[in-house]
Amino acid sequence: MSQQQYIFVCTNPGNEILLKEEIKIFYPELVLSFSKKGFVTFKNTGVSYDLKTISQLQLTFATRSGIFYGKSTPENIVSDVKASGLDSEDFMIHSFAIGCETDFDAQAAFGREINEYSAEGKIVIDLVSLGPNEIWFGAHCVANGCTRYPNSMVEIETPENAVSKGYLKLFQILKLYAVKLFKGDLWLDFGCAPGGASQLLLDEGCKVVGIDPAKISPAVAIHKNFSHMKRSVQDLSHEDLPEDVRWIHADININPKQSIKEVLRLAKKYNRTLKGIIFTVQVVKMEYIENIESFEDQFYDWGFHNIISRQIPSHKKEYVIIATR
Known part of the structure; x- marks a missing residue:
């Protein structure tokens, strides 16, 4: 990872403005770097986080946040994750897409189970597909207040007779x-x-x-x-x-x-x-x-x-x- 640290944050598409306002108020050391619907990165101009202390970043309007490590492609993601120093064999892996369709199969690429329920204290590698050939990857630590599902997406079946949202x-x-x-x-x-x-x-x-x-x-x-x-x-x-x-x-x-x-x-x-x-x-x-x-x-x-x-x-x-x- 380069000396300059970046933080990635996933949010509900359309609520980027709420997230950015929260960052400005409570974490002014994080400076906007990249933004698209549902995904934002920030340059950290303050004290750097590590894979344990990143759990201290408590964001109300984040569905997932963590340390950003880099961009890759489906063909190179395994080698790029390894080169970043992240342990893809020991850490858990969550793979999800935001605002796009993709054929990327993280389970086949890494040869292991992905998107498992993550226990407290575990380090999770996040593979975020923002396009068919565009994977942004980072990592977070599971702690109190952090959901255990990929980008907080949990499968729920609501009955047909549910009277409201x-x-x-x-x-x-x-x-x-x-x-x-x-x-x-x-x-x-x-x-x-x-x-x-x-x-x-x-x-x-x-x-x-x-x-x-x-x-x-x-x-x-x-x-x-x-x-x-x-x-x-x-x-x-x-x-x-x-x-x-x-x-x-x-x-x-x-x-x-x-x-x-x-x-x-x-x-x-x-x-x-x-x-x-x-x-x-x-x-x-x-x-x-x-x-x-x-x-x-x-x-x-x-x-x-x-x-x-x-x-x-x-x-x-x-x-x-x-x-x-």
């Missing part, structure tokens, strides 16, 4: 960050209409109280383990809510500064029973990117110890805060 969004969050569901657990689902996220929870055997003034899909509303409170979050008190809630899910179309405050206010009722909160932040204003850390601080102040702020593949101008105790 909320089903897929919550499913991806649960899968990518290994949130375990237990049958019988009671969830509050703020901003639940039309009911996609609630539907997933019900399918998994959970009980759900959906809170939203809007109408719920009949497929969800008639479920025996679902009840609907046609109220706005800001109009609720502790006395309005059920006992023994284990999880809270919130995807509310109001200012996140207000909605976080309201959800955490109501969550105080469950100081004894609550396991965690899954909260979607709608980035309707660029200024909300400046609030990423201050939003997290509110969850820390409540009493949560493990907090992750990340965008998932099905997100648009939004990201999720996962807060657990």
Whole structure:
């Protein structure tokens, strides 16, 4: 690797502007080098990362990030990876394409399994195809907050009767960050209409109280383990809510500064029973990117110890805060 270090970052296509703003605010030492839809590189003008410390680069709008090593082709990728010093026999390998079709077969090229679930502490070589004959390669270290799947792409089958995209969004969050569901657990689902996220929870055997003034899909509303409170979050008190809630899910179309405050206010009722909160932040204003850390601080102040702020593949101008105790 050359003395000048570069960092690669994958993001949801179309959200490069959010990623660049986050970098500018929180990592100003990273200077934009290359950009296309879904893939951006930065020159590191600060302290260099190594294959362990790169895990300290915590980017909300990244689906994958790591140290960039170079560009190659399908014919030369094996020798180029070896020449870079990356150990393709010991390290794991993830291969994926962004914005293109490619016939590149990493498994055949390297003669080993690829795209396996990566355990914490493992070094993963990332082979990113940006064209049929264009492979950009780098590496990352798996740590807390880092998804274990290639570019955070996890295979999920949603049922044909899923009532909204909320089903897929919550499913991806649960899968990518290994949130375990237990049958019988009671969830509050703020901003639940039309009911996609609630539907997933019900399918998994959970009980759900959906809170939203809007109408719920009949497929969800008639479920025996679902009840609907046609109220706005800001109009609720502790006395309005059920006992023994284990999880809270919130995807509310109001200012996140207000909605976080309201959800955490109501969550105080469950100081004894609550396991965690899954909260979607709608980035309707660029200024909300400046609030990423201050939003997290509110969850820390409540009493949560493990907090992750990340965008998932099905997100648009939004990201999720996962807060657990």
